Amino acid sequence: MTVKLDPLILGANPFEGVSYIGRSQSLHYLEYFAKEDNVAAVLDAAYSAGVRALTCSNTANVIGALQKFPKSQDLSVYPVIPNAYEYAMEASEKGVLGAIMSKAKGFSMYQKVKLGLRALTKIKSVLTKDVMDMLLELLNFEMISFEKMKLGGVILHGQITDLALSSRNPDILSFFQDVIRENYGVEPILATHNFGVLLPQLIEWKIKIPIMAPLNSKGFMMKPSKEECEALVRDSGYQIIAKKVLAGGRLSPEEAFPYLLDKKIESVVVGIGSVPEAYHTFTVAKNILKI
Amino acid sequence: MNEEKKLRVAVIGLGKLGILHTAVVNMIPNAELAAIADINNQLSKYVAQAGLKAPFFSDTDRMLAEIEPDAVVICTPAFANLPVVERCLARDVDVFIEKPLAHTFDAAKKMVGLVSGRKIIHATGYLFAHMGLYKRAKHLIADGVLGRLYRVRSSVYTSEVFSKKKGWYYDPAKSGGGAVINIASHLLYVLYWYFGPAKSAFAQTRSIHSDVEDAATALLEFEDGLQGTMDVSWSVPGFRLPYTEIHVEGENGTMELTNDAIKLYLYKAHKEYPKEWTTIHKIDMPSTSRFEIGAEGLYEEDQDFVGRCLDRRPPAVTWNDGFEVQRMIEAIYRSAARKKVVAIGEIQ
Numbered sequence: 001m002t003v004k005l006d007p008l009i010l011g012a013n014p015f016e017g018v019s020y021i022g023r024s025q026s027l028h029y030l031e032y033f034a035k036e037d038n039v040a041a042v043l044d045a046a047y048s049a050g051v052r053a054l055t056c057s058n059t060a061n062v063i064g065a066l067q068k069f070p071k072s073q074d075l076s077v078y079p080v081i082p083n084a085y086e087y088a089m090e091a092s093e094k095g096v097l098g099a100i101m102s103k104a105k106g107f108s109m110y111q112k113v114k115l116g117l118r119a120l121t122k123i124k125s126v127l128t129k130d131v132m133d134m135l136l137e138l139l140n141f142e143m144i145s146f147e148k149m150k151l152g153g154v155i156l157h158g159q160i161t162d163l164a165l166s167s168r169n170p171d172i173l174s175f176f177q178d179v180i181r182e183n184y185g186v187e188p189i190l191a192t193h194n195f196g197v198l199l200p201q202l203i204e205w206k207i208k209i210p211i212m213a214p215l216n217s218k219g220f221m222m223k224p225s226k227e228e229c230e231a232l233v234r235d236s237g238y239q240i241i242a243k244k245v246l247a248g249g250r251l252s253p254e255e256a257f258p259y260l261l262d263k264k265i266e267s268v269v270v271g272i273g274s275v276p277e278a279y280h281t282f283t284v285a286k287n288i289l290k291i
Numbered sequence: 292m293n294e295e296k297k298l299r300v301a302v303i304g305l306g307k308l309g310i311l312h313t314a315v316v317n318m319i320p321n322a323e324l325a326a327i328a329d330i331n332n333q334l335s336k337y338v339a340q341a342g343l344k345a346p347f348f349s350d351t352d353r354m355l356a357e358i359e360p361d362a363v364v365i366c367t368p369a370f371a372n373l374p375v376v377e378r379c380l381a382r383d384v385d386v387f388i389e390k391p392l393a394h395t396f397d398a399a400k401k402m403v404g405l406v407s408g409r410k411i412i413h414a415t416g417y418l419f420a421h422m423g424l425y426k427r428a429k430h431l432i433a434d435g436v437l438g439r440l441y442r443v444r445s446s447v448y449t450s451e452v453f454s455k456k457k458g459w460y461y462d463p464a465k466s467g468g469g470a471v472i473n474i475a476s477h478l479l480y481v482l483y484w485y486f487g488p489a490k491s492a493f494a495q496t497r498s499i500h501s502d503v504e505d506a507a508t509a510l511l512e513f514e515d516g517l518q519g520t521m522d523v524s525w526s527v528p529g530f531r532l533p534y535t536e537i538h539v540e541g542e543n544g545t546m547e548l549t550n551d552a553i554k555l556y557l558y559k560a561h562k563e564y565p566k567e568w569t570t571i572h573k574i575d576m577p578s579t580s581r582f583e584i585g586a587e588g589l590y591e592e593d594q595d596f597v598g599r600c601l602d603r604r605p606p607a608v609t610w611n612d613g614f615e616v617q618r619m620i621e622a623i624y625r626s627a628a629r630k631k632v633v634a635i636g637e638i639q
Contacts, residue, residue, distance in 0.1 A: 016531075017531050018531075020551065020573075020574055022549065023534055023550070030531070031529075131336075131340035159584065159585070162583075162584045163310070163314055163341075163584065164341075166582075167314070167317065167341045167342040167343050168342060169341060169342020170342075171340075194582055197318070197581070218574065219577075220574050223580070223581060224578075224580075224581035224582065225581075247574055248574045250572060
């Protein structure tokens with residue numbers, strides 16, 4: 001089945017303080033985008049430049065900005081779940097399960113009851129559940145933040161996709177597909193940092209859903225190699241959402257987008273760090289990619 | 292390297308790093324994940340349901356007896372390392388152990404004694420040894436790009452502890468310390484790798500939120516008069532991941548190494564490096580792994596261990612290297628306690 005994907009998607013890495021260029025930029029992003037209004041300003045600029053989609057985790061600043069942004073109902077949101085980074089940060093102290101429960105404390109009783117989480121206030125009771133039950137709760141739990149938003153698809157976080165890949169187990173990915181289709185009525189998407197390893201495995205498992213993976217002329221984060229990833233993009237017939245197209249900021253939009261012209265991709269995600277950058281990047285993308 | 296044989300590897304300890312090493316070992320072509328062990332028996336069903344084919348054991352001795360792995364990857368809390376290592380070495384199993392070697396200097400010393408003179412392959416998880424940018428910087432220094440070295444300033448900061456936290460990590464009896472042993476140990480490894488063992492340390496530590504130190508500052512002295520500083524804190528806002536900086540000053544210029552880039556300033560050109568500025572970005576460096584999860588270098592680290600077990604050569608970071616780092620850590624703690632300079636030579 002071919003899924004309709006938005007051709008240009010605003011990425012949220014800068015909103016979460018992620019920069020591959022350096023510490024000063026990362027710090028600037030953390031400070032600047034701590035203010036929801038600044039996130040909303042970039043949303044507005046991207047919208048004005050013709051972008052109608054956003055991919056993000058359930059971080060408070062982005063969710064808050066979406067609530068403030070008057071045209072958010074016109075945006076297709078592609079949640080990336082679960083928010084593996086947040087759990088990993090707390091896992092040293094509380095364990096992975098403890099980190100999840102800590103996050104649950106922020107929900108209202110109504111939300112907990114709705115999720116069946118009231119019984120999960122103790123780690124012990126979580127441990128009695130099986131993996132799929134836990135994953136279901138985690139997915140539903142994270143999707144609460146995206147209630148009432150127009151969904152374009154739901155993306156499984158790359159760390160989870162790659163962990164499932166490493167255990168050579170299709171069940172978790174199949175389960176994710178089913179839950180997203182049945183509970184949310186949209187298409188599941190897999191994010192990965194190991195595209196060239198994942199895709200042959202998905203073909204073997206007969207799982208065919210869109211993949212979001214790094215694709216750029218520098219070969220940045222293209223595992224196992226740039227050449228193998230390019231061949232799979234060309235020949236596999238999978239729907240590809242290209243990310244890291246600016247190679248973590250080492251390429252300008254003018255340098256980066258021509259590389260994508262002859263690639264069989266459906267969609268491009270780009271993280272944006274300022275209002276002028278939003279106008280510039282998306283204007284160049286639309287011109288070069290003829291979107 | 293023997294390409295035919297697969298090394299049968301067991302992972303012991305299924306915390307965050309144990310999960311990542313399990314994932315990586317399972318992806319290395321010449322390794323077979325032979326077993327997983329953790330004292331928490333409830334994890335057995337997660338292992339099975341996650342699709343891992345390897346059998347789960349809550350008893351390490353039983354695992355070693357029944358599975359007879361060629362090698363183990365130990366990811367237990369630091370205080371459990373020595374007893375687990377003793378059991379593995381009693382069966383002549385090759386051992387990779389996550390850093391630090393142990394929670395105390397004495398435990399680390401016993402561990403090194405256990406492998407001394409034996410044909411065991413032993414590796415320690417100092418990840419920076421497997422990262423392209425850090426290898427390039429090591430090459431630059433070893434190649435004499437900076438000439439004679441005068442000073443090194445280094446730091447590592449992360450935003451992790453802003454209130455009292457629970458767990459073994461923050462219990463000095465179990466972790467052996469705080470920010471120095473857990474965070475700065477990676478940086479101390481790099482300093483040892485680049486400049487050799489330190490000769491002395493003068494340090495101060497500070498506990499702000501924890502029973503262990505949350506921050507520390509050390510003056511270090513290396514061979515040939517190289518002076519160094521090391522500053523660490525896990526209680527600084529704005530560092531979503533640990534951020535390391537190393538500034539080296541030499542007779543031919545300076546080198547600034549961070550998580551993201553190497554910036555050289557040379558007074559005279561040296562081989563392919565021109566006079567004045569050169570920047571080498573991490574993004575521009577070629578990929579050296581075919582799979583990545585959790586952190587850059589993790590695949591290379593496990594691949595190095597597996598490869599060296601198969602061809603019986605020392606891995607990139609041996610326990611002897613890990614022990615030298617442990618001596619520097621011990622010197623920092625002793626100096627902070629005594630408020631005096633501590634010679635590394637006294638730590639035996």
